Amino acid sequence: METVDQVRQAGVSSYIRRSVRMTVGQQRVWETNWPQLGRKLEELPAGEVDLAGWFGREAPVVLEIGSGMGEGTSQLARQAPEVNHLAAEVYPAGLGQLMLWVEKYELDNVRLLHGDALDFLRDHVRPDTLAGVRVFFPDPWPKKRHHKRRLITAPFVKLLATRLQPGGRLHLATDWQDYADDMLSICAAEPLLTNEYEGWAPRPDWRPVTKFESRAHAEGRHCRDLMFTKSAT
Numbered sequence: 519m520e521t522v523d524q525v526r527q528a529g530v531s532s533y534i535r536r537s538v539r540m541t542v543g544q545q546r547v548w549e550t551n552w553p554q555l556g557r558k559l560e561e562l563p564a565g566e567v568d569l570a571g572w573f574g575r576e577a578p579v580v581l582e583i584g585s586g587m588g589e590g591t592s593q594l595a596r597q598a599p600e601v602n603h604l605a606a607e608v609y610p611a612g613l614g615q616l617m618l619w620v621e622k623y624e625l626d627n628v629r630l631l632h633g634d635a636l637d638f639l640r641d642h643v644r645p646d647t648l649a650g651v652r653v654f655f656p657d658p659w660p661k662k663r664h665h666k667r668r669l670i671t672a673p674f675v676k677l678l679a680t681r682l683q684p685g686g687r688l689h690l691a692t693d694w695q696d697y698a699d700d701m702l703s704i705c706a707a708e709p710l711l712t713n714e715y716e717g718w719a720p721r722p723d724w725r726p727v728t729k730f731e732s733r734a735h736a737e738g739r740h741c742r743d744l745m746f747t748k749s750a751t
């Protein structure tokens with residue numbers, strides 16, 4: 519099987535570079551709140567990041583990859599104040615928007631990582647660390663020639679699985695059925711993971727509806743959730 523290093527060497531990225539233009543509000547929170555809440559991947563010191571030091575407390579850490587505009591992330595953080603929520607995103611305006619939600623709801627359990635989650639996990643997260651990893655509506659890259667850019671691949675799932683703590687959960691959601699089918703077979707083939715359900719997980723009420731899910735429903739596409747647990751050994 520290909521490794522994440524080979525994925526990197528091939529120069530394949532799972533995202534589109536978008537404009538860095540931010541609203542006045544996003545710019546303001548970037549200046550005032552980023553130093554406490556955020557870290558840029560390229561500025562992290564080599565080695566494992568001190569998650570408890572970053573959050574200012576010891577608590578289970580759930581990593582959300584591709585937090586987008588952050589409204590869903592902020593709702594999840596409000597629902598579970600006992601959990602440390604780490605949002606990884608390459609799109610700065612999205613992180614700025616998430617900081618606005620964090621400010622509005624006075625959340626103290628959200629931290630933000632600007633950069634590619636693959637590099638972050640590989641280089642800065644100790645194995646057996648995370649209580650959960652969530653990837654909701656990753657970019658679908660629907661054209662066949664772009665499938666290699668999809669975030670969820672066998673080497674990436676292996677990397678995710680190593681970073682989960684035993685009993686930790688990988689939760690994926692997508693509205694693209696062929697991507698969902700691939701996710702299911704990739705995760706089912708990963709020896710460190712066990713499906714919590716037979717096939718798809720029921721849609722959990724607590725997962726916020728974001729614009730991607732609303733649009734999928736409007737366009738007649740079904741959304742799939744997948745929940746896998748890291749084995750105890």
Ligand SMILES: C[S@@+](CC[C@H](N)C(=O)[O-])C[C@H]1O[C@@H](n2cnc3c(N)ncnc32)[C@H](O)[C@@H]1O
Binds near residue numbers: 533609
């Ligand atoms: C389709 S959006 C979904 C956003 C959000 N999860 C939601 O449901 O509203 C996917 C997001 O993943 C981000 N993304 C893609 N690859 C990434 C990576 N390797 N690391 C961090 N973020 C990534 C993109 O910038 C984009 O904002």
